[in-house]
Amino acid sequence: MQDAPNPRTALLHDRNFTWLMSGGVISTLGDQFTLIALPWLVLKLTGDAVALGMAVALMGIPRAILILFGGALVDRHSPKRILMLTKHVNTVLLAVLAVLVYTGQAHLPVVLALALGLSLASAFSIPAGTSMLPHAVAPQHLQAANGMMMGLRQITMLAGPLLAGLLFALAGDGSDGPQHMRGLALAFGFDCISFALSAWTLAKVQPRPFAPAARQPVLKSVADGLAAVWRDTMMRTCFIYWGLCACVIGGVMQVALPLLASSRLHGASALGLLMGAHGAGALLGMAASGIAGKRRAGNLGMTLLLIDGIAGVLLMPLGLVTASWQGMLINVAIGVLGGFVQVAVFTWIQQRVPRELLGRTMSLFMFIFMGLAPLAAVAAGWIASRVSLATLFGGSGLFLVGAALLAWLFTPMRALRAAPAGTMV
Numbered sequence: 001m002q003d004a005p006n007p008r009t010a011l012l013h014d015r016n017f018t019w020l021m022s023g024g025v026i027s028t029l030g031d032q033f034t035l036i037a038l039p040w041l042v043l044k045l046t047g048d049a050v051a052l053g054m055a056v057a058l059m060g061i062p063r064a065i066l067i068l069f070g071g072a073l074v075d076r077h078s079p080k081r082i083l084m085l086t087k088h089v090n091t092v093l094l095a096v097l098a099v100l101v102y103t104g105q106a107h108l109p110v111v112l113a114l115a116l117g118l119s120l121a122s123a124f125s126i127p128a129g130t131s132m133l134p135h136a137v138a139p140q141h142l143q144a145a146n147g148m149m150m151g152l153r154q155i156t157m158l159a160g161p162l163l164a165g166l167l168f169a170l171a172g173d174g175s176d177g178p179q180h181m182r183g184l185a186l187a188f189g190f191d192c193i194s195f196a197l198s199a200w201t202l203a204k205v206q207p208r209p210f211a212p213a214a215r216q217p218v219l220k221s222v223a224d225g226l227a228a229v230w231r232d233t234m235m236r237t238c239f240i241y242w243g244l245c246a247c248v249i250g251g252v253m254q255v256a257l258p259l260l261a262s263s264r265l266h267g268a269s270a271l272g273l274l275m276g277a278h279g280a281g282a283l284l285g286m287a288a289s290g291i292a293g294k295r296r297a298g299n300l301g302m303t304l305l306l307i308d309g310i311a312g313v314l315l316m317p318l319g320l321v322t323a324s325w326q327g328m329l330i331n332v333a334i335g336v337l338g339g340f341v342q343v344a345v346f347t348w349i350q351q352r353v354p355r356e357l358l359g360r361t362m363s364l365f366m367f368i369f370m371g372l373a374p375l376a377a378v379a380a381g382w383i384a385s386r387v388s389l390a391t392l393f394g395g396s397g398l399f400l401v402g403a404a405l406l407a408w409l410f411t412p413m414r415a416l417r418a419a420p421a422g423t424m425v
Contacts, residue, residue, distance in 0.1 A: 032160025053381020071363025165272025281335020
């Protein structure tokens with residue numbers, strides 16, 4: 001009797017997975033350039049922390065609202081169709097932005113309008129992208145596929161910021177005036193090409209047979225998805241807790257890290273190094289998770305809460321760093337902790353939720369982060385204009401530690417375990 005083939009080996013022979021994986025890697029690499037270049041462009045055009053926070057909110061809040069409708073459309077029309085459309089839209093918008101920055105015509109209102117367009121497109125691409133994998137690979141390969149996809153994406157999240165930082169150092173990041181923004185323009189251009197290439201690879205993917213959700217008004221479809229998540233006590237608790245964490249992870253850090261790089265370190269290239277270090281740490285954490293298998297500190301929930309508490313402690317001294325290497329060491333450690341449980345969390349959601357509800361559930365999961373993060377960014381920009389960076393980072397770390405402790409004491413999250421497929425109640 002022959003042994004069952006290794007899931008990773010089987011996946012590498014699956015054309016659907018290889019096309020999806022290659023496109024995802026290309027697109028994620030390009031996204032890292034824009035992720036650094038866009039807030040840096042706003043900061044250089046305004047020189048104001050409050051304006052940066054407001055810009056993050058303007059780009060994030062409409063996306064957060066529409067992402068719920070995006071999930072409903074994904075369940076109705078299939079993830080591939082929605083994802084392909086958004087890739088074409090992003091290609092055009094980034095091409096326009098690259099040309100405007102390169103020619104020196106990138107004024108703040110136009111930049112914000114284009115960024116808003118990118119944000120709205122992501123309201124549909126995010127639920128489509130996070131729902132695509134279960135439609136492309138066999139259920140028994142989902143855990144391995146998530147691990148491989150996330151691991152490769154983390155490699156791009158490591159390489160992307162480092163390459164972007166090098167590009168900005170060589171071609172200019174606007175620190176010497178608006179006429180020296182060629183590096184930012186090239187970053188947007190690279191992301192534009194990455195979307196075009198990933199659209200081509202996505203066209204090669206042939207999803208498994210898809211039973212779309214029953215046709216009904218979009219608002220009712222969204223309401224049904226919200227009700228299904230709310231009825232599941234464990235998932236409801238997790239989503240609320242992750243929303244609180246998003247205030248720190250997705251909100252404060254979007255403002256605090258660029259300010260740290262601009263005021264203490266050596267500009268956009270330092271921001272690239274900090275983000276690259278986080279990506280490297282997350283990759284190491286995912287590798288450690290794969291080696292450790294399903295071993296946890298008690299169970300998945302207790303491991304997650306312990307990691308959040310330690311990450312909060314590590315955040316506290318980040319506002320005191322005076323050299324890039326110091327910030328990189330801290331970000332590597334934080335990345336390792338986050339990467340360790342990332343695969344398990346995504347797989348837990350994907351296995352717990354029926355496929356016909358997956359788009360709406362994943363859109364709600366992303367809404368938790370993208371809805372609160374922009375509001376937290378506004379608050380962080382206002383706070384940063386009145387307190388020191390040390391106080392901002394220290395307070396954020398204390399908040400994260402407190403949230404983890406309260407969740408452990410008063411919620412069922414400490415009993416969170418991996419669930420069989422389709423156990424959403």
